[in-house]
Every structure is written in C-alpha cells, then in structure tokens.
Amino acid sequence: MTGNNSKVRSLALTAMLVLSVFAGTMAFAGSAAAATSSDDKLTSGDQVWVGQQLEFDATGNSSNGSTNAKNTVALYKDTSDGPEFQQNIALNTTDHTGVLDTSGLDAGYYALKDTENDTFFSLDSSGVTEGNASFDNAKFHVLDQTFSAEFKDDSIMNDNGDTNAEIGFNSNRGRVKVDVTSDDVSFDTLKKIFSDGTPNQDDESVTIEAATNEYSVGHFSGVDAGNYEFTYTVNDSSGLSVTDNITVKKAGDKTATFVNEESTPRGDIAKITINLDNTDTAYVQIGSFADSNFQSNLNVTDSDDDGQVILNLNTFNTNVNKKYVSAGEGTKITWNNSSVLSSEPLASGNYDLAVSTTGWETQSDNNGMDVAKSPSDKTQLRISDRSTDSISTWIQPQSVDTHDDVADMTDTVTQRSTVAGSDNVVLKVDATGIYGALQGSSINSEDMSLTLEETGDNVEKNTEADTLSASDFTIVKDGDNGTFYAVISADELADADGADGYGDWKATFTVNKDYVLNGDGEDQSVSTTFTYEEQDTSLNGGEDFQAPKGNSTVSGKTNLAPGTELSVVADSNIFYIPQDVTVNDDGTFSAKYNFDRDDVDNGTEFSVYVSSDEDNTKIGGVVNADMNNGTTTTTTTTTTTTTTSSTDTTTTSSTDTTTSSMDTTTTSSTSSSTSTSTSSNDDGQPGFGVAVSVVALLAAALLALRREN
Template sequence: MTNAKDKLRSVFLSALLVMSVVAGVTASAGSAAAVANLSDDTIVFQGETIVAQNSGNWNGDTVQLYTYEDNSVGTYVDQYEANGSGEISFSSDGLEGKYILQGPDQSGSSGTQFQVVPQTFSLKKTNVSTTTDTNHVNLTLDKTNRAGNFSVSINSTADGFTNQTATVNRDNQTNINVSIGSLADTAGTGNYTLTVDVTDTSASEDVNLELTEPGSVNAYFPQSVISDERGDVIDIPVEMENTDTANVTIGSSDVNFVADVHVQDGDDDGSNATIQLNTALNPSNDSFITLEGSSDSFVTTTTNDNDSNGVVYRAGENLSSPLASGNYELSVAIEDTNANGNWRAVNVATLSISQRSTDTAQSWIAPDSAITGDTTVSDLPGVVTDRDNVASGDYAVVQVKASGLYGDLNKSQLSSSVSSDGLKLSFVEQNPGPNSDPVSFSGNNDAVRLFEDAENNTFYTAVDTDAVDEVSENGLTTGEWNATFTVTPEFHSLVSENETVSTTFTVEDRSAEINGGNDVVVPVGSANITGTTNLAPGTEFTVQAKAGGSFLKSASVEVGSDGGFSAPLNFSDANNGTEFTVSLRNTGASVDYDTISGTVSADAEGDQPTTTTTSSNNTTTEETTTTTEETTEETTEETTTTTEETTTEETTTTSSDGGIPGFGVSVALVALVAAALLALRRSN
C-alpha cells in the first residue's frame, strides 16, 4: 500500500528527473542529449543517458546493475532508486559491454538486458592547412558505427574561435562546414586544435588546423587533353595549390550538357582529386560522376534543387542515353568572393570522348596452378603463353581487345545468349563427332575467371579446362573449341549493330616425354636429363631417377616457353654400371608418359647423357658409326658386329667441330663397348 511518504518521494524523484533533463538541454546549448529507452538487447552508445521503466514492477524499489555474459549474471556494478512509476535513469559513461538490470524479485536471466558500446567516429582529414584569408574549412565524416542523424560540436580554446554545432549522417550528410574567419582575424597564423565531439556520446576527434599567410591559390588540370572511349570510366585529375577545394565544370551549352562538380581533397596526398566519369551510364545514374578513392569527397555548396551531393547539373541530367562521343570543355575554378558566384575559373582543358570498338580475340594458355583467387590482371603477363593448344587441366585464356566496355563490365553479363546487358561470350565445341550436337558453355560459368585491363582496353577470360562440369565430369572434351564475344545495341546503345570477334583453341590430353622416349647412359657425375611436354610453360614438377636399393635422385623443373624441360642430376656417388629408371612426379593431374631406363657409366663424359634406342628382335646387332670432320680431310669408320641374341641395340654417335661437347671418337668407342656389355648382361 502506498502511503503519503511514498507518494511524496515519487513526486520528488520525478521532479529531479525533469530538472536533470532541463540541465542537460542547457548544457548542450539547445541540443537535447540522447536518451536510450531500454528494451531487451538494446544497444546503447557510451555516454548516452539510459532510461528503463517498469521491468518487473520496480515502483519505488532499488534496481541492481550487473555485468551479463553467456546468459549468466556477473559482478555487481551499481544500483539505482526507481521512482513511483518504476523508472530509473542513469549515464552510460564508464560502461562498456553487456549488462542486466534486476529488481528485488528478479534473478537468473530475468531483467532488462542491454549492451554499451563506444561510438566510433573519425574524420577523413585531421590535418588541415589553409590561409588566414579563408573564412571556413570543410571537415568530412569518414566512419562511424551509428546510423541516422546525430549532432557534433566543434570547439577550440583558441582566441577568436566561436564554438559551433552541426548535424551529420554517414549516409547523406558527411560534410561539416566550420567557420574560422574570426579565428584567423584574431589569432592569426599558427597551429590550432579543433575538437569535434559527438554531443550525446563520448565519441570525439581532434583536428590540427594550420593557418599560414595567404599564398597564390591555384588549381589546374595536369593534362590539356583527357581522352578515352565511350563506355569507359574516364579519370579527370585536378591539382590544387594552397587550397583543398575546387569547382570543375564539365561541358557547355554547345553540347547540351553542363555539370559543376565541387571537390575537396580529403587527405594529405598533395592536394589533388580525381573525378571519374562513367560514360557507359546516363547522367541520372548516381554512379555517373564519382571520385577516385575514399578520402576525397564532394562538397555541397548550394541550395539549388538540382544539387546532388556536390554535383550540380545545369543541362543534360535527364539524358536518356550515355554522353555522345565528341569534345567537351573542362574548366576548374577556385574560391574568390569577388568573382561571380564566388568562383573564378583559372584553367581549362578538353575532354575527348571517342567511339568505342571491338577489335580482336586471341588464345593463350596458363598453368593450372598459376591462376588462383588472389591472381590479378597485372599477374597475367607473367603466367600466360601465346599458344592455342592447351593440356587438359591447364587454363585456356581468351584475350579480347575491345574498348568502351569497362564502365559496366562484369562476369554475370557474359552469358551465351544476348540479354538486356548486350554482351555475349560463348564457348562451343567444334567437332562433336557423328550424330552428336556440339557442347557449349558461357563466359559466366563458375569455371571462368574474368580479368579486366581497362587501361589497355583488354579483358581476359581464363577457363579452367577440367572444371567445366556442364560439359563433362572431367571438364572440356579434347578437340577444338571456338570462343566468340559479341557486343549488341542493348549494351547502353553504344553500338548500332552487333560486333563480334572470335578465336579457337584445342584441348589435348596431358602428355610428357623424357629424352625423346629413349634410354640414357649417364656419367659418374653431373648429367642433364631433358624432355618435352604439352603442359603450359611455367608448370613445375619433379624428374626422378631411381635405382632400387642404390639411390633416389630428383630435381624440380619448370617447363620452358618451347615446352621443354631439363633436370640437372648428380650421379657422382653412383656405382659404375648401375641401372635406373627415370620418371616424372607431382605433375598435378595424371600425365600420359612412359618411364625410361638409364645406366651409369664411368666411361661416359660431359653433362649430356648418351641416348640408346632399344627394340626387340631375334638377333643382336651393334653398329657404331663415327664421323670426324677436319679442315683438310674426312674419315669415316664403320664397324658392324652381329651375334645371335634376343635383343637389338644400335648406337650412333656423330662428332664434328662445333658439335655437342664431350662427343669425340674415343667417347663413341667407349659407348659402343658399354652398350655391348649391357646387351650381354641382359641376355644372361
């Protein structure tokens, strides 16, 4: 039962609450502090005033505040007296994390849960330099974890500075215009600190303001002519001196298009900004005019209804198609209070938009391991090879040279049928076999990667040949494939009729051959074992020489531009006459190749192994031909020995001036003897 004393206390507490709110309003210069009215799982920004009411009938009771983690009540933090309406109010200063409020009859998870987090708040530029004749500077909100509008105050202890407030919103109101005219007049040159505080939370950011004597303010285009093709994104760079703002005008009444773009350099990169004009889009598109990078920003300086976040269209905003090809005037202006509209033009240039084109298509290849999720277009020149036959499992890379695509090109557009996007990329099997329809797939297939090189008017599609599941479980079938790229008038009306380029490539089974398929004789020392493969240049694998119980030698090799490879192996610790096999390992997918045999011979010389060719017959024929060419005479010696055996071995060695080092008459005779001994040993 409520007695008179309880009623009096309730009225008194309510009066205190009203007075505290009034005091808070007064302290914030007319800006009411934010109040977080709690319900379960409410997010409160650190510094906000928390208000909770009637949870568990708190009327006149003491409410306890505890930490709350993993659905469990933690440590005691504080307590508050609820008024007669069951309401409590307290500041979230000093709190951070998850909490729960509980009245006398609440326990466990019963109560009001909430979380206090610091508000993040940062500005794009915290070092601002300007001159004492400047009346204002622009600060730009960079990041915050708070949605919607909130107020900030700009304060400084510097003489002459007038504290100010502004409203910001991370989505559509990021500019903070700060008046510094009285500061400059009173304090003059020097460095001053401006503190930007969020008025209802603890978030804050300091800005160092440097005021210097007025210098020569200027802005200019570093290029007199800026050109690109229609449909591409055109960069318009602007340099600024002794200022961080400029107004760029694009177009004129002569071409029925005029846009004023007010930009601000938002970092300390030397006072420059780059406007990006997407000529694949209509001017009404929000992405038609943007700024390169995230630091620089548009600055709205007019109340004109045609103002769109720092871009004012005086003509042409409602064009139904992208800008026409042709020349457009460019001018850049700096602030001047004595000039018409407070802007004075100081430099001009020409924007030249030329017609786009679809030029050529070409086939390349790349190793299966060379293209990953981290690969960029700048990596491609180092991994692709100009070749149109590709081993299954490697990448077939189609290079298309075409301009005017890069303002609106993405993989999803590269379908096999013409759509409203106006782009088509199809891959079609050329020789499906009798009574079979050709198999096809499109450029938006999961096994296709798109790489754009807008600077060079080129894009690449890399097809993982063993990953196109729509063709077969093993990817592309072997044989010839045609890749055709088409641009239609549906592509932003940039072409009047279809434009098409195509190329072909042939998929082959993976194969490799060691030493031409022939056996080898190597010296007791270093030897290079060579081979060829249709795997893409740059492919890495291992060549292995193995003699059971004697040695296991291996060398990592990389396929060269001609498809060849060479493995340096050292047999200096091998015994004379040791036989071994040579094979390939770690080649990725299975490779069709045969192993070869080898023999270590103390009589072999040089690092190039001797080749021996073996075939089956009922007799053994050993024939050695040695030819020596001298300046004044030529001698040919031929020796043939025939015995009744089951194996035929033929060794032919030719030596002449300028030939392979280490192959002379004596080496040929030694090789002949070694071959005969090997044949005799095998026959036994």
C-alpha cells in the same frame, strides 16, 4: 623527424648517474637541498617514475625534533640479500619535510628508514609519516620511464590548406604533461603554435598534455618559413626531454591542372586526373549545359595528400542518375550537382573541362547551374565511337587460380591456338564502349554474350554441339585498354563434352544489335578457334640414357603452358631427388642432377619421371663413371657382313681395317647413332671415355685376327 630521441635519452641517463654519485657523497646535506621543489607526494605502495621529485613529511619521526637529531632519513633498496642502504636524504630543519629526487635511481623497490631508531616507516597519500613499518609495508616502486615525441610530417605549409602539424607522443606512463620550449621562436609565437596548451611565463614554456597513440597539434598558419626545433620535457621528471624539428614552407599560389586526357569510347569510363599544388581541394566542372545540355559540378578533396585527385565518369550511366561520377583512389567528393540526360547515354563529341581553386560563380544562361570561378585550368573530354574489334586465344598454367586484377593475366598468359591438359583457356576480347554497362566480374548484360562451342569432328554424330556460356568464365576487365579476359579451365571442356573434350572449339563474343550504343543495327561478333589436346610430356625424347658420376642434365618437352612448374624426379632404391623446373616459352625444360655421391656406385640404375605424369614420362638411367663428367650419350651400333667366294679379294669397310683372304670377298659396314648432351668426365676426354676406346680397339684387333685365320 626524431633521430636523436634515444641519444638525448642516453645523455639524460648518464647525467642522472653522475648526479647520483654526488648525491650519495653529499647526502643532500643542508637545508638548501631539502628545499628543492617537488612534483607530487611520496606514498608507500605507490609506483613512481625515474626523474620525478617526490615530497614527504617526516614530522613526528625520531629522525628530527631533538637536540642530537640527525635531520636525515635513509633510503634503502630491496635486493636479493635484503634491503640495502642507498643514500641519506636531508630534511628541512624548519618543517621536517624532505624531497626524494629519483633521477639517479635504478628501477626497483625502495623504502625510507628512520636513522634514529633504525626502523622503516610508511607514508600516507599526503606523504605524511604513518609510523614504523616493515620494508614491505613501507616500500614504493620506482619504474624506468620512456618518452618520445615526433612530428608526423617533416614539413608543413604556413598558408593555403592544412597548416596544422600533428605531433605523436609515446610514453610508458600512457599520459603525461609536457613542457614545450624552443630557441627558434619567440614566446608569443610559441604560444600561438601551441594555443591548445597552458603558457608558463616564468620559463617561457607551454604545457600540453601528451598521450600515447594520440596526436597533439601545432598550428603554423602565418609562421615564417624556416626550420624550427622544439624541446619536449616531461614536466614532473627532471632531465627527461627530447627534441624534434619541422620545416615550415612558404605557401605558393594554389593551382589545379588537368593531366593530359585521352579519348574515351562512348559507354566506357572516363578517368579524369587533376594535379593540385598548395591546396587539397578543387572545384571541377565537367561539360557545359549551355553548350552540350550536359554538366556535372563537383567539389573534390585530396584525401591521401598525394597532390592528386581522380574522378571516374561512367559515360553509360549519364542517363540513369546523378551518381555517374565516382571518386578514385585517394579522392573524396564532397558535393555533387549533376544534370541527368533524358534518353541515351552521353553522346560522342567533345566536352569542356574546367577546374578552379576558388569556388563557383553564377552564369545566367546555363540553366541555373554554376560554373567554375576563375578556372585554374581548362581542357576538353573527348568521347569517341565504340567498337567490337577482336578475340584471341591465350593459355595460362593450371596453377594460376587467382584472377583479381589485370596483372594476374598479363604476367602469366601466352598466345597460342592449342591448349593441353588442365591448363586455363584465356580469351582476350578487344572491344570498347561496354565497360560502363558491365558490373562486377561477369558479363551479365542481355545485350552481350560470350559462348564456347565444340566444332568439326569434335561434335559427336547425331548430337548438338556442346557449349559453354559467359557464366562459366571468370571475367577480368581492363577497361582502360579496351580489353577484357575470359578465363576457364580446360577441364570444363571435358565436363561439357562428357568425354575427354579433345578437339576443336570456337569462342564467340557478340554485342547484340539491340545494345543502345550499337549504332549500325546489326549484331557485332568476333570469334576465334583453338584445339584442345591431351597433355604430351616427354624426357630425353623418351629414350633411356647413361649419366656420369657427376653433373648431368635431363631435358624435356611438353605442350603445357609456358610458366607451368613441374617436378622432375630421379628415383632409385638408393636416392630420391626431385628437381623443380619451369616450362620455357618453347615448351622445353631441363632438370640438373649431381650423381657424384658416396652412396652411388658405378652401374647404379635409376628412373627419371615427371611426378605429375609418372606413367607417361618415366625413362631409365644408369650411372656410368667412365663417361665425361656431365655427358649423357646414347649409342646404337649395327654391323652387317656379307661373304662371297671369289678368286680376287676386295675389302670395303667403314673402318680403317682391311683384311685379305684367297677366294673371299668381305663387305663390312658399321653404322652408329649417337645422342649427346653437354657433359665431361674425370679424364677430360670428349666423346667416348678411355675405357670405351680401349674396348673398341681390342674388338677391332680380334676381328682382324679372326679374318686372318
């Protein structure tokens, strides 16, 4: 593709600047310069483009026609300081015409001045002098010009299919004429490729019209394989050209082959995929009337050039009308001749598939239907019996409110027999042979039903069980895998119950015995039960805690669905620190804080809670600078002392302290309960900090002294 447009543009502009220097020095002296060919007439008030050569007629101007005439006119440019001289332009000494080459000019406003009487003069639409004028009345506007050209595709085939390559142009002029040349092809071949243009024998170019946001076409049928470079030059602008190349490939044999077909349950939609090589059209035959009394003939086109076509055969509608085959993504069906079954949908069994790249041919014993001519590939479509297999309960975070496709389900659900809070209940139903009958995102067939009913102690006395039906669910179909998902918010359970809805619920999917594909004459049902319970979220087991003046982690647990996002807030009259967390598969989550802040003192009290459930989750915390940095420790200590008079002395203690006293027996026990989460403090001590250890030692010493006394 075009990677050198900007480079060529830069080189062209550099060349223009060099030319302008020589132009200013030489002043286009002599009649040879004045005889340069022109593209258009220079007219006052017009806009012109850098690179154009514009002719004007100075006849009658005092710059010519006298013995001492200079035979030149001066070019001036408008600047902030007024018009400034740029260069002289030589006039033809015979007809007094001149040519302005704009290649070396900067964008801006310009005017021509009579070098004899030092006055500006205006030019009419024919480029002829109208007379003296002010700069503003004589000026014309020179604009920078941009231009690019690029083949839409890197390569093109020289036979079999589309051999036309599109070329996109872009110019700030909107529409320009472009001369196309190439050193890689002969002039005859160039004329064939750009047959829509006008050939120029003199320079062996072809002139085409190029417009921004429109495509021109190069015809490469029969062109030898190889890499070809083309140069596109704006034909009224010297030096403004770009190049682009394209690879022409030799076309191979046209082939069409089936991708391995999997068995499709009766009543579902069979996906038929065909790969195409060196062609974008094919002729597909599904079934054979002579063998199975069923056949569908289709002409198909690869509309997105991905080398593949996809057909969807609705096996349930084969007895309705001929439109039971639809085009998949990137596929267009251009002709359809299909038989229609007279009674039930397509029966189980094997059906021939054939695809051709050449067309159709008549077969006398096939009920008047053509067959694929010289098939490129053959296989069989296998239609199996349908079934109703299972139903299971899954849950999904409340925040998932879009269910447009299967990925929305499989990426966000977790299988579980309990649901809490406002999470989504997801019923995964495994059943086949129903997706051809189901239309849209609902179960609207009278031969199928989905119900959700409260059971057990959840049913109030002397009342009927509350129920929900298929219309209350959002249905997401995954017919390729014989599955559909039914989604409902747990809040709907509470609404149906009229209270909180907590308790057991039973979900049932049924394919009625009257369903045309239900061959056993009985209802087919599958069911599952789950429990709806109140949201239960806690932090640190509901216990208050101490946090170091540094990193600290607060852990929590909830019965909400994995993937639920919560905001855990550490809050005081000094700070408000929210932390977003995600519930893990096991229901746990953790929030990390750093209390090493200038505004947080030792002993600062705060609370931590889940913002969506503050009343039920709030616990207290206090900053303890003596703790290991990042260690959260909760300690409870109980001491019991029993004293009995005795002549002997026996001391039993859980510590290493032993005291003696006449006629006294002392039993002392100390029990400690410690809960610790990962952390450390500034002195690096595990467990108790130095200050806590010193206090404990002093307390033990005082106790021993008291007993001794």
